[in-house]
Amino acid sequence: MTVTTGPALTATSYLVLGLLAERGPSTPYELKAAVARSIGRFWPFPHTQLYTEPPRLAAAGLVDEEREADGRRRRRFAANAAGREALRAWLAEPAEEAIGYRDQGMLKLFFGSQSSTGAVAALADEQASVRRRRLVEMEELAGWLEANPGHEFHRQTLELGMRFEAVAISFWEDVASERVTPPRA
Amino acid sequence: MTVTTGPALTATSYLVLGLLAERGPSTPYELKAAVARSIGRFWPFPHTQLYTEPPRLAAAGLVDEEREADGRRRRRFAANAAGREALRAWLAEPAEEAIGYRDQGMLKLFFGSQSSTGAVAALADEQASVRRRRLVEMEELAGWLEANPGHEFHRQTLELGMRFEAVAISFWEDVASERVTPPRA
DNA sequence: GGGTACATGTAATCAGTTACATGATTTA
DNA sequence: TAAATCATGTAACTGATTACATGTACCC
Numbered sequence A, B: 001m002t003v004t005t006g007p008a009l010t011a012t013s014y015l016v017l018g019l020l021a022e023r024g025p026s027t028p029y030e031l032k033a034a035v036a037r038s039i040g041r042f043w044p045f046p047h048t049q050l051y052t053e054p055p056r057l058a059a060a061g062l063v064d065e066e067r068e069a070d071g072r073r074r075r076r077f078a079a080n081a082a083g084r085e086a087l088r089a090w091l092a093e094p095a096e097e098a099i100g101y102r103d104q105g106m107l108k109l110f111f112g113s114q115s116s117t118g119a120v121a122a123l124a125d126e127q128a129s130v131r132r133r134r135l136v137e138m139e140e141l142a143g144w145l146e147a148n149p150g151h152e153f154h155r156q157t158l159e160l161g162m163r164f165e166a167v168a169i170s171f172w173e174d175v176a177s178e179r180v181t182p183p184r185a
Numbered sequence C: 001g002g003g004t005a006c007a008t009g010t011a012a013t014c015a016g017t018t019a020c021a022t023g024a025t026t027t028a
Numbered sequence D: 001t002a003a004a005t006c007a008t009g010t011a012a013c014t015g016a017t018t019a020c021a022t023g024t025a026c027c028c
Helices: A011-023 A028-037 A049-059 A081-092 A104-110 A119-147 A152-176 B011-023 B028-037 B049-059 B081-092 B104-110 B119-147 B152-176
Strands: A063-067 A075-079 B063-067 B075-079
Touching (some): A011 B104, A049 A063, A049 A075, A104 A119, A104 B011, A104 B152, A119 B081, A152 B104, B011 B028, B011 B049, B011 B075, B011 B081, B049 B075, B075 B081
Antiparallel strands (some): A063 A075
16 A cells, blocks of 8 residues: 655645545535635635646545536545545644745835835835734634634634734834834833 | 836846845845845745846846856846836835745644644644744844844844744744633633 | 626646756865 | 865756636526
8 A cells, every 4th residue: 555656746735635635525616615715815826726736636646536427527536545644644744944924015125225215104004904904804714613613723723824914913013103123122 | 218018027036136226236146145144034935046037137127237257257137227116116016915824834733633643733843943943043133133234124024024933933832732722712 | 588707627838946067166 | 186065057847827718507
């Protein structure tokens, strides 16, 4: 029962594999909806990946495909035993380091010295409000997750996201009011 | 003085353009060193981009290239007026939303229900220590930036990074000790 | 019964990454 | 002067994104 060693899977591969393992057999469209409600909030990617990635996983022998016989003839994918094992192995590995944040707002702040007057203040206001909106959405989602059982880990992940948003909000507010890290804090 | 509308530039393009604008004429290798010390901490990318991106910017008319005449014959690039203007315009635009965090640790936590026993606890310990290490490095860098003038925006950006690391550390510690968001917080 | 939004995909492109490769300096 | 290590790049590959395109169900 050796697992086929195909071309190394990416994080996105495991994301899709994980969804399939958690949810049971799903069509790409179902995955799309699930992603939009959960993981997509902090790991966004276009819906087309949900059509191209499962076949790739199938080629690696980690998921099984089944095509509906009726009118729509949708493809439905399911993680098999090898897939679940591969996922478990990946989850047990130490996470790769150094992904960074890749936040455009931060990048623009970094180059603040090249900005025209007022641009940094505008950026700070904008970022604060974007982040505030995001936090509200996350709070709503958190309420739903708490009310429904079986989502403990999703809830925890969201919790980290919310803490990130909270610090981002207060940071950008500080920037907007020029109160960032007063010397000799 | 219209700016040529080539193929849209990516965030990385502006990152390189910004470095060139800030630092003045630089070789890719000099950029590499500068990146490692600063922006690379939250926007990592391989050094080869620093060789391929400047020519792309040159093709777009935003930077000028000059090749040394001596032995090394290195290429040295500099943002020109059009480049500085394009950068300023980009900096003034609202930042694009929804980049997410793309943190592998978060992704693994999300799929905690599929993990083998103890894997989440191990993840939490590992993440906490990775983040702690990163925070220490950032603090050192912050010290240097404070001691040397002319880096206010770099310092501010780093400040946000440090706040992120701090919440991440306390979050993962909470996960490790099973104290994440007690019900009815 | 036609328009509009949801659902489901394919194809082409390309930025970003990985792999490789060689020249120049320093050091032992 | 050999061997590391630093410096400087090129080339190939491919995952991720963008653009497109068509089918199906619902509603006015």
